[in-house]
Amino acid sequence: MEHLLEIKNLSKIFTLHNLGKKIHAVSGIDISLKQGEFIGITGKSGSGKSTILKSIYGTYKIQEGSIRYNSKKYGPINLTTATAREMIYLRKHEIGYVSQFLSVMPRTSARELVKQSLMEMGTPQEKADWETEKMLEHFELDKELWDSYPATFSGGEKLRLNIARAMVKRPRLLLLDEPTASLDLDSKMKVKVLIEQLIKEGTTMLGIFHDLEFMENLCDREYSMQNGMLSNSISY
Amino acid sequence: MTGYERPVLSVKHLNKQYGRGCLKCVNKASLLKNYCPSCGTVYACQDISFDVHPGEVVGIVGESGSGKSTLMKCLYFDQEVTDGEAYISVYENGEKNLFQQSAQQKRYIRNNVMGKVYQNPLLGLKMDFSSIGNIAEKLISAGNRHVKMMESRGIELLDKVNIPVHRRKEAPKKFSGGMQQRVQIAKALSNNPPLLLLDEVTTGLDLSVQASVLDLIKELQRELNISIVLVSHDLSVIRMLADRTFVMLEGKVIEEGLTDQILEDPQASYTQQLVHSML
Ligand SMILES: Nc1ncnc2c1ncn2[C@@H]1O[C@H](COP(=O)(O)OP(=O)(O)OP(=O)(O)O)[C@@H](O)[C@H]1O
Numbered sequence: 001m002e003h004l005l006e007i008k009n010l011s012k013i014f015t016l017h018n019l020g021k022k023i024h025a026v027s028g029i030d031i032s033l034k035q036g037e038f039i040g041i042t043g044k045s046g047s048g049k050s051t052i053l054k055s056i057y058g059t060y061k062i063q064e065g066s067i068r069y070n071s072k073k074y075g076p077i078n079l080t081t082a083t084a085r086e087m088i089y090l091r092k093h094e095i096g097y098v099s100q101f102l103s104v105m106p107r108t109s110a111r112e113l114v115k116q117s118l119m120e121m122g123t124p125q126e127k128a129d130w131e132t133e134k135m136l137e138h139f140e141l142d143k144e145l146w147d148s149y150p151a152t153f154s155g156g157e158k159l160r161l162n163i164a165r166a167m168v169k170r171p172r173l174l175l176l177d178e179p180t181a182s183l184d185l186d187s188k189m190k191v192k193v194l195i196e197q198l199i200k201e202g203t204t205m206l207g208i209f210h211d212l213e214f215m216e217n218l219c220d221r222e223y224s225m226q227n228g229m230l231s232n233s234i235s236y
Numbered sequence: 237m238t239g240y241e242r243p244v245l246s247v248k249h250l251n252k253q254y255g256r257g258c259l260k261c262v263n264k265a266s267l268l269k270n271y272c273p274s275c276g277t278v279y280a281c282q283d284i285s286f287d288v289h290p291g292e293v294v295g296i297v298g299e300s301g302s303g304k305s306t307l308m309k310c311l312y313f314d315q316e317v318t319d320g321e322a323y324i325s326v327y328e329n330g331e332k333n334l335f336q337q338s339a340q341q342k343r344y345i346r347n348n349v350m351g352k353v354y355q356n357p358l359l360g361l362k363m364d365f366s367s368i369g370n371i372a373e374k375l376i377s378a379g380n381r382h383v384k385m386m387e388s389r390g391i392e393l394l395d396k397v398n399i400p401v402h403r404r405k406e407a408p409k410k411f412s413g414g415m416q417q418r419v420q421i422a423k424a425l426s427n428n429p430p431l432l433l434l435d436e437v438t439t440g441l442d443l444s445v446q447a448s449v450l451d452l453i454k455e456l457q458r459e460l461n462i463s464i465v466l467v468s469h470d471l472s473v474i475r476m477l478a479d480r481t482f483v484m485l486e487g488k489v490i491e492e493g494l495t496d497q498i499l500e501d502p503q504a505s506y507t508q509q510l511v512h513s514m515l
């Protein structure tokens with residue numbers, strides 16, 4: 001496979017049985033990413049941006065089109081037909097996702113959450129401890145918070161933790177859904193530094209940003225979406 | 237690592253009917269939901285197949301009467317299956333259908349390679365025995381005879397599930413619902429089973445107690461890397477614990493997938509209804 005990820009003619013239709021309604025969330029999407037590329041997606045609310053990422057991650061089921069991914073373990077694999085077990089493996093080891101909305105486990109400490117990310121991919125205990133601390137330090141998460149429950153964190157702290165959890169894995173493909181939306185400038189810069197570091201390490205990224213300036217400084221190519229379709233692309 | 241990962245549990249075409257069936261319902265065409273109005277037979281589980289992998293939590297959801305508990309009872313031999321197969325990798329190298337084993341072998345399997353927590357603690361515990369005695373009972377069934385060792389294992393387990401060790405001699409009937417579930421969990425874990433069956437472990441508990449039992453399960457799962465089949469009609473429990481989820485309706489699995497996919501992009505009309513009723 002020439003690309004790390006090839007999305008071809010992707011369409012997603014939600015069928016709402018009780019309303020007898022079909023929602024065409026996205027249609028005819030073609031996007032390809034080479035290893036190490038960072039591609040951004042912009043567009044109005046409801047234009048279908050998150051749908052693309054969730055379709056790649058397996059949260060949404062796809063009936064039309066294909067998403068071919070060049071996996072380290074499986075080789076080229078179509079994510080729209082991969083089994084749940086394969087997706088679970090890829091999520092643990094190869095594909096990271098930072099969601100637009102926070103998903104934190106209620107009673108797991110910040111430190112545990114980040115560490116789990118590493119442990120589930122087989123990182124040895126000591127290395128996991130060390131990398132966890134390094135990551136929490138980078139985001140300047142207050143040391144007093146490391147061992148407390150994220151449920152009590154501020155929005156920005158939760159978000160930073162969420163990103164730390166995904167990034168600490170150094171995934172082969174990282175999907176970012178508005179990772180900086182509600183962060184202050186300082187935290188945004190921390191995310192930026194990490195993204196730049198990941199770019200250097202060759203991580204391939206597909207990200208949604210509403211902060212255009214932030215995105216344009218980082219990405220290789222940018223797509224804009226309108227009513228479920230790609231309307232425009234700009235390369236930098 | 238190879239491409240093929242061996243499941244801990246493999247269930248194939250499991251069927252369970254309560255009643256003999258009649259000519260009208262042999263082909264299951266004229267059933268009212270899972271029930272034959274002519275002869276009263278209930279087809280509680282119909283052609284259920286699934287695998288559970290090492291360290292995986294598989295969730296099973298569905299409305300009341302959909303067959304969830306029946307499935308769990310069949311797997312733990314509390315009920316005899318009508319037909320079907322089940323294999324456990326640590327028993328006879330996963331080559332023998334558990335349902336065809338002798339009563340004695342089934343007892344062995346129950347006591348050594350599985351643990352179960354019942355929705356109703358009355359079914360899982362002897363309410364008048366001491367808590368540690370309940371744990372010892374399972375250890376004895378598995379062939380342990382060494383009293384000191386059983387005592388220390390019991391203490392270790394009660395501590396693990398956060399029951400104060402000084403209360404180990406007390407009978408579960410004196411405990412709160414949440415504590416009783418913890419004792420059941422301790423008992424189920426006593427022989428280090430690779431597979432744990434949990435049937436509505438948190439139903440009927442206060443929210444805060446529910447949360448602490450769920451935390452405990454999550455923690456144990458992480459620490460012991462045990463495989464779990466988790467039955468619940470509460471989607472928030474499933475969301476929190478399950479990697480994959482099966483949806484049951486009228487005795488059949490109608491949908492399965494990654495838990496987040498089932499919750500965010502449910503396909504079947506029934507699943508959409510179930511998920512939306514939770515929002
Ligand atoms: N799980 C779902 N079920 C039904 N419809 C959905 C679902 N997810 C998204 N949609 C619909 O698909 C369309 C695209 O939604 P999507 O979330 O992809 O937009 P977005 O571009 O990410 O918007 P935002 O910027 O607000 O996050 C919308 O009309 C939305 O209502």
Ligand SMILES: Nc1ncnc2c1ncn2[C@@H]1O[C@H](COP(=O)(O)OP(=O)(O)OP(=O)(O)O)[C@@H](O)[C@H]1O
Binds near residue numbers: 254270298299306
């Ligand atoms: N011992 C029994 N004899 C006859 N019918 C039974 C018996 N046990 C269960 N059933 C029937 O089998 C079907 C499945 O019951 P089961 O207890 O497995 O449901 P469930 O999904 O666990 O429901 P709940 O969410 O209420 O616990 C129901 O129709 C029930 O009436």
Ligand SMILES: [Mg+2]
Binds near residue numbers: 049050051100177
């Ligand atoms: Mg979105």
Ligand SMILES: [Mg+2]
Binds near residue numbers: 355
């Ligand atoms: Mg039940």
Ligand SMILES: [Zn+2]
Binds near residue numbers: 260262277
């Ligand atoms: Zn009949």
